[in-house]
Amino acid sequence: MSKIFETPLYPYARSSDQDASVPVRHPVVVVGAGPIGLGAAIDLALHDIPVVVLDDNDKVSWGSRAVCYAKRPLEILDRLGCGEPMVNKGVEWKLGKVFFDERKVYDFNLLPEGGHRRPAFINLQQYHFEKAMVDRVRELQAQGKPIGLRGGNKAIAVEQRGDHVRIGVETPEGPYAIEADWLIACDGANSPIRAMLGLDFVGRVFEDNFLIADVVMEAKFPTERWFWFDPPFNRGQSALLHKQPDNVWRIDFQIGWDIDRQEELKPENIDRRLRAMLGQDIKYELEWRPIYTFQCRRMEKFHEGRVIFAGDAAHQVSPFGARGANSGLQDTDNLAWKLKLIIDGKAPAALLDSYDVERIHGADENILNSSRSTDFITPKSEASRLFRDAVLDLAEHFPATRPMVNSGRLSVPCTYDGSPLNGPDNAKMPKRTRAQASPMVDAPTANGFLLDRLPGRFHLLTINAEAPASLDVDGVTATRLALGPADDPDGFLKERYLGEAKSAVYLVRPDQHVAARWESHDDAAVRAALNTAVGRLA
Amino acid sequence: MSTLNTGANIAGPDDFYAELLAAHDGLSKAESDAFNARLILLLANHIGDRQVLAQALQAARRRK
Known part of the structure; x- marks a missing residue:
């Protein structure tokens, strides 16, 4: 059976732009058809801004990748018209448990109040998430909305030309050039567009490796986020267990800095880890097994001339807290309406500066939270491990330190205190x-x-x-x-x-x-x- | 503004000091360190006031 991430969803097809004698100009070109690029494109198309998405691939993402989607992004996706299939497919959850050694020391509820349409979180494989967005693109195209999705189109050059950008594109049938009044780069943490423009992306590297084993298995664990500090099956490290749809389980082992990647990735070694954690007689199928490291960093500015960066291309965080894809969707939510007003001549181009102000505020908040979570999860000094363990020890018996237990501060939308767009407030209100x-x-x-x-x-x-x-x-x-x-x-x-x-x-x-x-x-x-x-x- | 009380504030100071040391009796260095960390967290939580805690951190940093 071929899996969804093995099936081309937007295969390369020749576009008339490739036969034009002069490069065709588009109001907006998006580079990258991941969740953020597709989110930007759908949003703009709903505003009737013609948009073309370029991606060098033609499939949804390989492997589950980002699996936790928070309430606010789900609300944004509702506005974009693709929240419902995601929530229907996704696994809803709001409870988490934290274990230290062999004891449960803490549990939490992320949405202890009613009156919300959407749950605190759903877990959904990124390939399902992207599939729902591609379906939405097709639906909008059928309605005549101006949105194009070009697979097998790799952006290989970008040139700022004052009031527009020229983009060199490579395809299976050779290169061509197009122009865009605005280019939105959603091409991920290693953003080639960012590199082509020579823009900095600095921050902090965390010296640790994590092994993800996404497995398909029948298991009776509840739909909760379980996090272990220093468990018997992964001494001195951490581990995470989380449910995805279709009986796929996300298991994440911290494995330290000095490792032999090839050795760790051998199925027999992963098998040993899984059986130590879940029991010797488990039956499972390994779906995806990457080793990842991470950094917390962001660009100094989120737009430069006519090129705007969003998602991981603009900022990168550790995965603890699910602040990657979730914050990227908040970037495009913030950007689309501003770009619409600017393109329509109803707002000054300087409105884009507020995109930087607000989303850099968001990125800094995410980087701060995610760095702190990482410091708690992977203490790097004797003193930090001492206090981390003391917090966990006490948390089992006293509420006093439970708020300090940090296995990831899960994504919540940010309030843009001090934004230049803010108007009068009223102190009587909440x-x-x-x-x-x-x-x-x-x-x-x-x-x-x-x-x-x-x-x-x-x-x-x-x-x-x-x-x-x-x-x-x-x-x-x-x-x-x-x-x-x-x-x-x-x-x-x-x-x-x-x-x-x-x-x-x-x-x-x-x-x-x-x-x-x-x-x-x-x-x-x-x-x-x-x-x-x-x-x-x- | 709340202020860290750095004056003498414990009745029976010798008794308290002896209790503090007695609590460490028989502990290894690692166990003592862990005990101290737990004690600091419990006391800090009791104080609660961030200004006072900040002053305590500052005062403890002073070595001479």
Whole structure:
């Protein structure tokens, strides 16, 4: 049986661009058809911006790779129209257990509150994830949306030319060139585009190796994330067990820095590890077994001229915390609406600077969290191991140190405190939805979940407040979503949006972050905030 | 602002000192180190106040 990641999904096909006498210009070209590149392309196509995706491959990713997808990216994928098949296929989970030696010392629940459409996390193989996105691309193409996906098209040259970029592309039938007003590089941690432009990518290297053994097996472990510090079957190291769909289990062994890779990758050696961990009589099939190392690093700027970087191409973190693919999807969520306004001439090109400000803020937060997790999981000094073990020892008996147990601080969306796009806040309202570009928190309403009712453009969310049905400021429109007491029988809106206030007016960005909020509608104030939110100078 | 109490604050200082040492009786160096780490974490949690903890870290760093 051929697996999904062995089947060409977007095989090379000749494009008319290859026969053009002069390079054809496209508004946007995306390099890389991974989750981030496809996310960017789908988002832009939904905004009716013509976009072409180039990828040197023609299949979804080999092996499971990224398997944990968090609530916020799932909400973004809902907006893109491909969240549902992923959640249906994925394994939902929210509980985690932490073991130290042979004892369970700690457990956690990532979503201890109700009123959300989406779960805290799903586990899904990256190949299923990409397949759902490719299906969505095909669906949009069938609807006539301007989105192209070119497999077997490898970007081999890039040249900044002032108001556009020229891209050299290699194909099985020879090279050709195309041009783009904007190029979005989603070509991964080793980004060839970044290298071609000679841009830096500096940070911290962690001297450790991890062996992933993704196995297919019938097993009765619960759908939880299990993490071991210093277990008997992997002394002095860590291990992780996590369930994926189709009875695939992600098993991740820390194996140290000085190893013989070829030796570690031999099936008999992996078999010995698996049996020590799961029992001598297990039956399994090994699906994927990479050894990986990692770095925490980011680019100094996320765009340079007409080239914009997103996902791992712009920033790289350790896998602890599932902050890779999840943050990349938040990059494109942040980028697409800004690029749309710039291309339409409704916002200054400087709006793109706020992409850097906000997503560098996000990347730094992810790098900080992921570095700290790594330091806890793989202590590199005697003192750090001493305190790590003390935290774990105490956690078994006392709540005191449980918050310090760090087996990965799992991805949550960031609030862009201090972003230049932020407008007025209101102190009576809850801190978690403050007008520092906080992500909107989902809540059930009379006509469906709140986030589903705020799709992809500016909204004026009113709760027990009056406002015009829509409001236009020089071509940028905010559409009202009016909610009242009938929408809040369980008090979620009060808890998440009103706080001490009796009424509220929220200016919500297209990426569902809070631009500004007031107790009642003030036309001049809302217009000023809308101008600020699209980067227009006051 | 909360301030780290660096004045003498323990009633029966000799008794406490003896208890502290007694707690280490019979422990290997590694066990003693682990004990100290647990003790620091428990006391730090009891204090809780980050400003006080920061001052304690600073004060402990002073060697002469």
